[in-house]
Amino acid sequence: MENGHLQTSTGHRTDDRIKLNVGGKLFETTLSTIQTGGSDSLLAALSSRTSDDPDPVFIDRDPEIFSVILSLLRSDGLPSTARRFSKQELADEALYYGIESQLKTAMLPPPFSGIDASIVTTVHPASDGLPSAITAGGDGSIWIAHGGQISSYDWNLSHAGTIRTHLEDINSICRVYPEIAAVGSESDFGLHFYDFSGVRNMGSIHWTDPADPRIFKSRVTAISNSPSSVFAAFDCPHRENCILVIDKSTLKVVSELSRQSGSSAKNLAVGKLTWLPETGLVVGSSVTCGAFGYSGYIRMWDPRSKEVVWETNEPGSGRSSRFGDSFADVDVDVDESTLFKVCSKSGDLAMADLRNLGDDPWVYLQDKNPSMRNTKGGADSNSVICCYKSQAFVSRGGALEVWSRPPKAENRVDRESEVCEGLYRRNFMDKEEDAQRGIIKKIEGGGNRLFVVREDVEGIEVWESSHSSGAVSVL
Incomplete structure (x- = not known):
């Protein structure tokens, strides 16, 4: 100096x-x-x-x-x-x-607030532009499966490359390493790993059992991962299904969870998987819709003991099922250790504390925002829910709404009806004409962005908050 x-x-x-x-x-x-x-x-x-x-x-x-x-x-x-x-x-x-x-x-965009979010761009793959699966990165990048191809877009949403796989109709994709994707297909068997940096197929995992001839031609229905493992749900033509735990370093099967026959709604293949970093548990859900409405289950497994540590079935016994109003979709808020479901008929949103689950863990959120009454809410047979940044994003058909905590939220629960007031507040993110663009099929968050896929609409909508945001929910 x-x-x-x-x-x-x-x-x-x-x-x-x-x-x-x-x-x-x-x-x-x-x-x-x-x-x-x-x-x-x-x-x-x-x-x-x-x-x-x-x-x-x-x-x-x-x-x-x-x-x-x-x-x-x-x-x-x-x-x-x-x-x-x-x-x-x-x-x-x-x-x-x-x-x-x-x-x-x-x-990079500012911290994501659904109340202040808007569409900033649409990402269009060059060919076969109807997205069938997406996976978002923590830096705001996005990988899009379309047809038998996977296109990669970096943090700047610039096209970084496209690989053509040997698969058709990719329905599941999960980023297990910065350059490696785990992929499943509706029409092809097995779980497949692709390396973007080397543009090559690193190998495949198939669910087999020489002692059980029913286990063959298994397809992947859902994928999740932890720092050390990949969790993949498999489903066979005769409905036998399970979750395989795969070591990420060797790409070898370590164990098998939740083997079941698939003979009823309580035994169907898992459609959504989430790993919980706080506990190391895995949450899986399955939803099906038939002549008598929606039915399904939510289960939580401990991969170490291979045991189910909690489950609920809908329709089922007890007040939590709201018989005839089963959930249409489920998601986990990992940051808040909270489980959310959206009901198929009423459209109600309910939450449960993952640290305090029991026979009847659900608390139903009641909207007290006067400006939201008698508007676009209610039920829809195409409801989708996604939890991101301590917010719950819910679509009912083409409309998109956000449930977020207002400042100084008060948790007021009516123990008789199990209805919670004031903890979350609902706001619509889109305008009336925006909801006419098509039914929302997938929502995923990453890098302070929300990515939205609509049915039979090419490209991915990218939602971001404004850098000048000072918006708060209308009380």
Whole structure:
């Protein structure tokens, strides 16, 4: 340190100036700003050049975009002039200068709030554009299965590549590693692993049992994973089904959970799987709709003991079933350790504490928002629920709504009716005309984005919150 100023390893002070000639336009900044890009960046490599050099460093790049890059290094944010360039143009320049991480931080959407969310773009695969399955990454990236292909889109929603699999009608996809997907198909047998980095099939897992001839040609119905395991639900033509636990490091089957005949709604193959990091348990659900309405089950397994530790069936005994109003869909809020279900007839939303489950764990949420009365709510035979960022997103046909905790929420439960008031508040995310775009079939969150798939509609809707959001629910 010299007179209170830091020095670099070359002996220069961090407040020394450096001149750059980018595409014929002169820029002048300080070493400290340049070094903000990190030691591996191109600009940091130029930090040995200071104002003592007779000529500025020449960089043969677009000076207009560089001014955005320089502003990013100075303030950790993007200036308004960045709007003149596409996300891909900015990403390409950030890659050239070696400051992708800074740009990624600045460009990622703000914390996701369903109340303030809107559609920002639609991602369209190049061919066979009807999505059949999706999996979102924690960085906002998305992998889309369409036909027998899987297209990858990075955090910037730029197309990163497409691989053609040997499968048709992919119905399940799960990202088990940053570049590896586990995939199942409605028309092909087994669980298959694909490596995006090497564009190759890494292998397949099949459910077999030499002692039981009924176990053959098993198809995958749901996939989830933990840091060490992949959980895949398999279903045979004669309805025998189970969940296989697969070691992620060896891609070998470790154990078998929940083998059942599939002879009734209580024994059908699992349609949705979720691993709970807090307890290491696995939650699975199955829903079917027949002439007498919806029926299904929710179960929780301990992969270590291979035992069912809790289950509920609907229709079933007890008040929790609301006989004739079974759940149409189920999802788990992993962050809040809460289980949600949406009822098939009433459209009511109910929640249960995963840490305090019993014979009758459900508390039904009552909407007390006066602005939401007598509007689009109610039941729908195409209800879908997705939990993300401590919010429950529910679609009833084409409409999309969010249930979120209002500020200073009070949990008031009427013990007689098991109805909860005030804990969650409902708001619609879309306009009336938006709901006409098609029935929502899948919802998934990742990277502060919500991805929505509609029936027979090409592409994936991408929902984000506004950077200037200050919205709160209407009380």
